[in-house]
Amino acid sequence: MSETETTVVQLPDATQLVVSNSPHIRGGETISKIMVQVMIALLPAAIAAVWFFGLAALQVMALCTFGCMAVEVLWKKAAGQPTDSWKDGSAALTGLLLAMNLSAGAPWWICILGSLLAIGLGKQLFGGLGYNPFNPALVARVALLVGFPQLMTSWVAPQPGKWLACDALTGATPLAALKNHCSPASISDLFYGNVGGCLGETSALALLIGGAFLLSRKIIKWQVPASFIGTVALITGLAHHFNPELTPPALYHVLAGGLMIGAFFMATDMVTSPMTANGALIFGCGCGIITSVIRIWGGYPEGVSFSILFMNALTPLIDRYTIGKPFGYIRIKKEAAQ
Amino acid sequence: MSDKPRKFKGGVHPADSKALSASKPVQTAPLLGKYTVIVHQNIGASPEIVVKKGDVVKKGQLIAKAAGFVSVPLHAPTSGTVTAIEKCPGPACVSVPAIEITADGQDDWGLPFEPITDWQNTDPAVLKQRVLDAGIVGMGGAGFPSHVKLSPTKPVDTLILNGAECEPYLTADHRLMLEQTEDVLLGAAILARILGLKTAVIGVEENKPDAISKLNGVAGKYNVTVQELRVNYPQGAEKQLIYALTGREVPIGGLPMDVGCVVQNVASAVAVVEAVIKGQPSIERITTVTGEPLVNPGNWRFRIGTPVSKALELAGGVKYQPAKLLLGGPMMGFAQNSLDVTVMKNTSGILLIPAGQVSQYTSEPCIRCGRCVECCPMDILPATISQAVENERFDWAEQLNVTACIECGSCSYSCPSHRPLNQHFKRAKAEILAAKRKQQKK
Numbered sequence: 001m002s003e004t005e006t007t008v009v010q011l012p013d014a015t016q017l018v019v020s021n022s023p024h025i026r027g028g029e030t031i032s033k034i035m036v037q038v039m040i041a042l043l044p045a046a047i048a049a050v051w052f053f054g055l056a057a058l059q060v061m062a063l064c065t066f067g068c069m070a071v072e073v074l075w076k077k078a079a080g081q082p083t084d085s086w087k088d089g090s091a092a093l094t095g096l097l098l099a100m101n102l103s104a105g106a107p108w109w110i111c112i113l114g115s116l117l118a119i120g121l122g123k124q125l126f127g128g129l130g131y132n133p134f135n136p137a138l139v140a141r142v143a144l145l146v147g148f149p150q151l152m153t154s155w156v157a158p159q160p161g162k163w164l165a166c167d168a169l170t171g172a173t174p175l176a177a178l179k180n181h182c183s184p185a186s187i188s189d190l191f192y193g194n195v196g197g198c199l200g201e202t203s204a205l206a207l208l209i210g211g212a213f214l215l216s217r218k219i220i221k222w223q224v225p226a227s228f229i230g231t232v233a234l235i236t237g238l239a240h241h242f243n244p245e246l247t248p249p250a251l252y253h254v255l256a257g258g259l260m261i262g263a264f265f266m267a268t269d270m271v272t273s274p275m276t277a278n279g280a281l282i283f284g285c286g287c288g289i290i291t292s293v294i295r296i297w298g299g300y301p302e303g304v305s306f307s308i309l310f311m312n313a314l315t316p317l318i319d320r321y322t323i324g325k326p327f328g329y330i331r332i333k334k335e336a337a338q
Numbered sequence: 339m340s341d342k343p344r345k346f347k348g349g350v351h352p353a354d355s356k357a358l359s360a361s362k363p364v365q366t367a368p369l370l371g372k373y374t375v376i377v378h379q380n381i382g383a384s385p386e387i388v389v390k391k392g393d394v395v396k397k398g399q400l401i402a403k404a405a406g407f408v409s410v411p412l413h414a415p416t417s418g419t420v421t422a423i424e425k426c427p428g429p430a431c432v433s434v435p436a437i438e439i440t441a442d443g444q445d446d447w448g449l450p451f452e453p454i455t456d457w458q459n460t461d462p463a464v465l466k467q468r469v470l471d472a473g474i475v476g477m478g479g480a481g482f483p484s485h486v487k488l489s490p491t492k493p494v495d496t497l498i499l500n501g502a503e504c505e506p507y508l509t510a511d512h513r514l515m516l517e518q519t520e521d522v523l524l525g526a527a528i529l530a531r532i533l534g535l536k537t538a539v540i541g542v543e544e545n546k547p548d549a550i551s552k553l554n555g556v557a558g559k560y561n562v563t564v565q566e567l568r569v570n571y572p573q574g575a576e577k578q579l580i581y582a583l584t585g586r587e588v589p590i591g592g593l594p595m596d597v598g599c600v601v602q603n604v605a606s607a608v609a610v611v612e613a614v615i616k617g618q619p620s621i622e623r624i625t626t627v628t629g630e631p632l633v634n635p636g637n638w639r640f641r642i643g644t645p646v647s648k649a650l651e652l653a654g655g656v657k658y659q660p661a662k663l664l665l666g667g668p669m670m671g672f673a674q675n676s677l678d679v680t681v682m683k684n685t686s687g688i689l690l691i692p693a694g695q696v697s698q699y700t701s702e703p704c705i706r707c708g709r710c711v712e713c714c715p716m717d718i719l720p721a722t723i724s725q726a727v728e729n730e731r732f733d734w735a736e737q738l739n740v741t742a743c744i745e746c747g748s749c750s751y752s753c754p755s756h757r758p759l760n761q762h763f764k765r766a767k768a769e770i771l772a773a774k775r776k777q778q779k780k
Contacts, residue, residue, distance in 0.1 A: 009655035011647055011677060012631070018661050018696055019431055019673040021761045023747030025352055025506065025695055029754040031705060088702070130703030130755075221708070275708040275721060319722075326739045327347065327716045328577065328587045 031129070034270075035089030037217055041210035042096055042265065048193050048203035052158035053104035057199050060106050061099040067115030068095030075124045090129050094118050097137035100200025100261055101305070102144075105156040110148065114140040134312045135269045138305050145305075155196040190255035200261040204254075211264035220268035223280035224287075228263040229254055231288020232295075239296050247296045259291065262304035272312040279315075279322035286311045344541070344582040345568035348715040350748045352506050352571060352669065354545060359628045360509045362636035364517055367652055369445055373415045373643030374426050375401065377435045379682040380475045381482045382408030387437060393420045396448025398619050401437055410473040410483045413619040414439055415641035417446040427676035429665050429685075436680070439643070451617035462532045465614060469532070472613030473620045473683070477605035478503075478511070478574065479666050481684035484606050488532050490595035497530050498583055498594075499540035501549070501604040502567055502574030505667025508687045510624040511604050513637045515542065515549040518608055523553070523560040525607025528614055530561070533600060539563045540604070541583050543573055571669060572746040576601045578715050590742040605686075620683055627653040629690030631660040640681045647677035649688050661696035664689040669747045699756035710749035710759060716742045720749035720759045727762040732773070735766040743767065 049057040072091035076083040086092070098114050121143065122136030123129070145152045189195050193203025200207070214220045237250035253259065258266075267273060267287050274283050287307040294303025311318075378384035385402035389395060395414040402412035418441040428434030451471060454460050470485035478500055499522070503511040515522055526538040540557070542550050544566045553564045567573050567582055577588045579601060586597035594601050602610075605623060612618045621642050628635035633654030640649060646663070650656070664671035665685050681688075710720035718739050726734040740763050749759040 009651050010657075011650055012656050012660050012663060012690065014663075014675060014677050016659055016661075017663050017673070017675050019675050020662075020696075021758065021764070022671060022673075022745075023669045023751050023760065024662055024664060024671065024673065024691055025668040025751065026699075026756070027350065027352070027752045029709070029752065030756075031702060031754050034705075034707065034754055128703070130705050270705050270707040273706075275706050275711050275719065277712075323719060323722075323738070324717055326590060326718045326742045327581070328590045328592065328742065329739070 032087065032089045034219055035093045037219055038093055038214065038265070039089070039096060041213045041219075042100065042200075044206035044209045045100065045200050045203060045261065046096070048206040049100075049104070049199035052160055052193055052202055053156055053199065054159065056156070057104040059108075060102055060104060060111055060199060061096060063108055063111035064099035064102070064115055065092050065095035067112050068092065068098065068119050071115050071119040072124070075120060079124075085128065088129065091119060094123065094136045097200075097265060098140050100265070101137060101141040101198050101258070103152070103155050103198060105154065106151070110144060110151060114144055117143045130271055132271055133315070134309055135266055135272045138266055138309050138312075142305050142309060155198075157196050158194050158202065160194060187251060187255065190252070195256070198258065200265070201258045204260045207260040207264055211260070214264065214268070220264065221277060221280045223277055224268045224273060224284045225263040227281045227284030228267055228287045228291075229259060231285045232259060232292050235289065235292035236296065239292075253292070253295065257295075257302045258304040262287070262291075262308055266304070267308045267311070272315060274315050274318045274322060276319065276322045276324065278324070279318045282318050282322065283311050283315065286314065344565060345570050346573065346578040346581045346715055347717065348713045348748065349570040349572065349578075350713050350751050351569070352751060354569070355507045355628075356509050356512070356545070358507065358630070358632075358635040359626050359637055360512060362509075362513075364513050364624050364637045364639055365652075366639045367641070367644060367649070369416060369441060369443070370641070370644060370648060371441055372421075373439045373441070373641055374645065374678075374680045375412060375415060375437045375439065375643035376426070376428060376680055376682055377402055377412060377437060379412070379481055379642075379684065380410045381480060382406070382410075382486075384435075385409055385412050387423060387435070389420045389423075389437065391420055391423055394418070395420060395439060396446050398450055398621060399448050400450060401439075404470065404473075408483055408486055410475055410485075411471065411619075412437075412473055413450070413621050415621045415643045416441045417444050417448070418442040427674075427679045429672050429674070429679060429682065431673075431675050447618075449617050450619060451613070453617040454614050457528055457531065457614050462534065465528060465532045468613050469610055471619070472609065474606055474609045474613060475620070475683050476603050477609065477623055477684055477686065478603035479505075479670065479684050479686050481682070484602060484610070487594075487600050487602065488529065490533070490600060492595045493598060494533055494595055494600050495535070495598045496584060496600070497526065497533055497535050497538040498579060498599055498601045499526050499529075499538060499562070499604050499607055500574055500576070500579055500601055501540050501542040501546075502579060503546070504543060504569075504571045504574040505669055505671075505687070506571075507628050507689050508626045508667050509628070510626045510637055510686050512546050512549055514605055514608060514624050515546070516552060519549075519552045520556055521608045521611045522604050523557055523562050524615075525604075525609075525611045526562045527560045528610055529600075529602055529607060537561045537563065539565055539583055541565050541567050541573075541579055543567045543569050545569045571748065572715060572744070575715065575744050575746055577744065590739065623681070623683060623685065625649065625681055625685050626687040626689075628687065629660060630692045631656040631658050631690045633657055640685075642681060642683055644681040645677065646674070646679050646681070646688055649681065650677065650690075656690065658692070660690035661693040662691040664691065669751065670745065701757045702755040704755055704757060707754060709752040709754065713748045713752050715746060715748065716744060718742055720763070721757075723766065724757055724759050724762045727766045732766050732769045736770050740766045741770060
């Protein structure tokens with residue numbers, strides 16, 4: 001008897017129990033975890049940028065990242081909404097991506113103006129995270145490109161390992177050099193990043209490492225970079241095959257300019273790209289076609305930003321027309337026909 | 339069938355947490371002084387109570403009879419006296435009618451049926467009537483009357499036994515297949531005879547290798563094929579199981595028989611054996627009582643009507659206060675607000691979830707990551723439908739085939755924005771149904 005009394009079985013307190021809908025366990029994925037992983041994936045490219053362009057590159061990245069976070073907080077404050085949305089990491093990521101689209105020689109006010117355009121015009125004006133139709137970083141880049149063409153197309157020549165001596169030289173990007181019929185950079189320079197351009201346009205190797213990380217973590221759909229890069233390679237390859245004067249070989253196009261960062265980091269932005277696998281394929285192909293056309297026949301040396309923004313606009317349509325048939329749908333049709 | 343484990347499209351991989359109870363043999367719960375049998379335990383019409391307060395009943399005696407075709411009878415879990423017929427806490431957190439039986443301690447069988455030992459030469463119709471009389475339902479969780487599934491109006495060529503047990507934490511079916519291997523297979527053979535089939539296939543997730551090898555050892559004797567399934571939630575959902583095993587897609591709004599299949603849970607198959615061979619109605623089941631807060635998780639054979647508080651006592655009580663009490667598994671189970679709710683024929687698990695796993699989420703805007711689209715086993719677009727529901731556009735939700743949703747919860751599980759997707763779909767389905775009813779009345 002005494003034994004049963006001493007081992008009192010403790011039962012849960014029913015009044016403390018939470019009642020809610022199933023499922024009762026969650027996968028643990030959060031928005032900020034996704035954003036942080038994308039930023040980690042950008043790390044190799046960021047390191048490469050500092051290696052080639054010195055501390056000035058670091059300054060641009062810091063200004064844009066903190067600029068975007070500051071704009072996010074100020075906007076939310078002005079709108080009378082909770083200001084903790086910067087914690088989800090999306091504003092910081094937009095800033096880092098914006099920096100990747102600027103030259104190491106960009107003055108401080110370009111960075112701040114870019115942050116304002118990215119977060120204000122690109123994101124918050126449409127209702128904030130999840131509602132923006134266009135990639136915010138690209139909105140800022142294109143707005144700056146149109147507004148300050150001179151500033152946005154003068155590039156710092158790479159000086160690997162020379163950290164402080166960045167503002168000495170300016171040079172053309174490999175694609176711009178091509179447009180102006182100058183001698184292009186070598187393939188190996190393009191691959192490792194020893195070329196002029198935006199911070200994120202330099203090292204294809206660093207971007208590939210980051211892209212592989214994103215793919216392995218299943219944060220981006222493989223369909224987007226594969227179809228984007230594949231289409232560019234195909235079109236430029238064919239153009240080069242039939243008229244080598246017109247454009248350099250496909251490999252050059254793949255490695256040069258913003259294609260790598262565009263295909264792995266910009267076009268894959270979840271909010272502004274299609275949700276379905278088939279939609280992602282169409283989206284990537286569209287980006288590839290527009291990029292190739294602009295690069296080969298267009299007035300601008302580079303078309304990645306324009307192509308992605310254009311396809312962003314088509315995303316709702318693509319999503320609408322790529323809705324797959326649900327499981328068990330085909331048979332209903334068949335039976336109805338009988 | 340091939341040796342390669344089968345799977346369906348989509349799905350998620352939650353931590354299975356089955357180790358808490360997988361190695362614990364099934365113990366028979368001691369006889370209680372009182373059982374409270376919830377009357378409506380099945381999908382379909384609620385049975386009609388045929389006893390009144392003060393009646394003396396034998397164990398296994400009919401206490402409520404089937405009300406219509408999609409309904410099952412209910413039997414007394416032990417011998418004793420009906421001491422109350424009143425409302426008690428139900429599985430959906432609302433009070434439901436229940437029959438309270440105070441045990442006399444004798445546990446006297448008043449066997450209502452003759453055992454049928456020579457089932458191989460018995461008319462399938464007699465066997466089917468026995469399944470109905472014994473009150474057997476789908477014991478995997480849905481509680482759909484088994485005899486209805488055994489009365490297909492279309493030609494059926496495949497009998498599938500569901501031993502997937504894809505819900506995390508639950509190990510009741512696993513233990514059953516391990517400890518009553520021959521009963522499971524015998525049940526399959528009897529069910530096959532009822533359907534006029536010679537063979538059956540049993541699908542088991544490959545995380546139960548001991549059960550698979552044991553089943554394989556004797557399956558040939560009963561003309562049953564054992565098929566390994568990949569570990570992938572919701573592998574045990576009827577339509578996904580049929581697809582994995584046969585490659586057939588059950589049409590939206592259709593039934594397994596539309597593709598020539600009948601699916602029965604392994605526990606239901608064992609209940610069929612008990613009803614046919616021993617003449618015993620469905621008054622007990624194996625339930626996993628588990629969860630990190632429990633002192634001693636395990637698997638028990640409970641009488642129907644055992645209060646959850648008694649089950650938790652058998653499991654040693656709790657080490658600390660849990661955040662949730664569930665009937666069923668963590669993906670599709672129902673949260674409870676009372677310990678007085680009782681074990682029913684479809685209670686596969688009693689699960690306590692610690693506070694660490696139950697945080698309050700503020701749902702954030704959809705970032706269109708597409709994880710829900712990727713994992714949806716029904717290939718619908720959870721993110722888009724959820725937005726339609728938020729805008730109260732149920733017509734749009736219907737166009738996007740929300741009615742195909744099986745409410746498995748994979749989308750909610752995988753959503754980084756913690757959107758209440760599953761909840762949205764339940765609401766949309768209810769609204770669509772209500773609108774249809776309204777239209778019919780006009």
